[in-house]
Amino acid sequence: MSRISTDIAVIGGGVIGLAIALRLRSEGREVVVIEPNEPGSGASYGNAGSIADYAIMPVGTPSVLRNLLSLLLDADSPLSIRTSALPTLFPWLARFAYESLPHRYRENAGRIADLVSDASVQWKEFATQIGASDLLSAKGCLYLYETRKAFKAAAADIELRRSHGVAQELLSADEVLKLEPRLPPLEGGGLFFPNATNLRDPGEVMRRLTVAVQRAGVEFIRASAQTIARESNGIRVVAAPFEICARTTILSAGAHSRKLADQIGDRLPLDTERGYHVEFDMAEPLVERPVCPTANGFYMCPMQGRMRVAGLVELGGLAAPANPRLVEALVVNSRRFFPDLGEPSRTWLGFRPSMPDSVPVIRPSRGGRDVILAFGHGHVGLTLAPRTAQLVSRVLAA
């Protein structure tokens, strides 16, 4: 084993770990990042790129709870489950059902709202810091409600967002077409989030973020952390062939964080919501901003030289291969809006790190401040990276 001593060890180099590493390094700390793969190549690579300062709704809501069984068992619904994973998933699902009760859901929405409210402002600064301002677009985000009934049914969500100060504008079907002229006519309407921003290439932003972290003087250790333990002289992380001894360790291994958290006594119900994307190469994307047909559970996103269609939730753990039916569902449903789309140029499966209440875990470990937990960001990890780094820095300074 090669022995490495450091002030801060960050386990996991996704957008969360990288943002934390950059922040702590810029505050003068000695930082290493332990990451077995290309940094930023996990969930942080393939997402929809939306800096979703409007996305305060947890996944679990009273309406999802009412329809949970049919949603999970209907192969065409945006929320599905691999039945083989049911026994393992049962504790997470039971907690998810509880967190979907009206009082819990409202509280969870409030906690998410507190976290995401200034995300676009924070990302503007962050993108400048990492030399990625050219990839941050500020044209808002659009939800589509295809039928009048669906539009009407969204009233309670709209009211909840309003009560948390989210900027949103109701659009008629004609106004939707003024904003996105290439969409087909729809009967319902839209909801426009004017302050939202989006990344036009999350993978390229991750690459620039990694360069910024390296340039700042953070060392990358290409290895997977297997064990973590408290010892008299600090936190010992074994990531063969390395043994890292750190004064403080940040656990930010995304959907893979649960086992390591267990080892230091933090038993948390982290699991994964698997998500997919398909990409259609084209010189000019067909939409100007992320457009989400809410009934389908995905975003159509303008990216550099392509349109990415990203989303869906599949409960099914980390090991199972991609489900071709869900990839096909993304393609077929995108063609409802743009019938001329050909075959996708590439497809992708990723693993959102998800807590049953959709609220990320950003706090010291129960055993002490020498380990800080920073995972479970679910659908808003990209959005919350700068904010998470700020919160971790505050925990360290306290």
Ligand SMILES: Cc1cc2nc3c(=O)[nH]c(=O)nc-3n(C[C@H](O)[C@H](O)[C@H](O)COP(=O)(O)OP(=O)(O)OC[C@H]3O[C@@H](n4cnc5c(N)ncnc54)[C@H](O)[C@@H]3O)c2cc1C
């Ligand atoms: C389809 C889809 C669309 C999405 N759209 C959006 C969106 O529009 N906006 C938004 O804000 N969020 C979105 N998200 C969510 C967002 O991508 C995630 O919340 C975020 O990327 C999580 O970041 P992370 O750093 O925690 O995890 P990851 O990016 O997965 O990084 C975790 C890292 O830890 C490493 N690791 C794992 N195990 C170990 C170990 N034992 N030792 C060391 N390292 C380890 C992995 O290799 C990985 O690099 C989307 C997600 C999906 C799947």
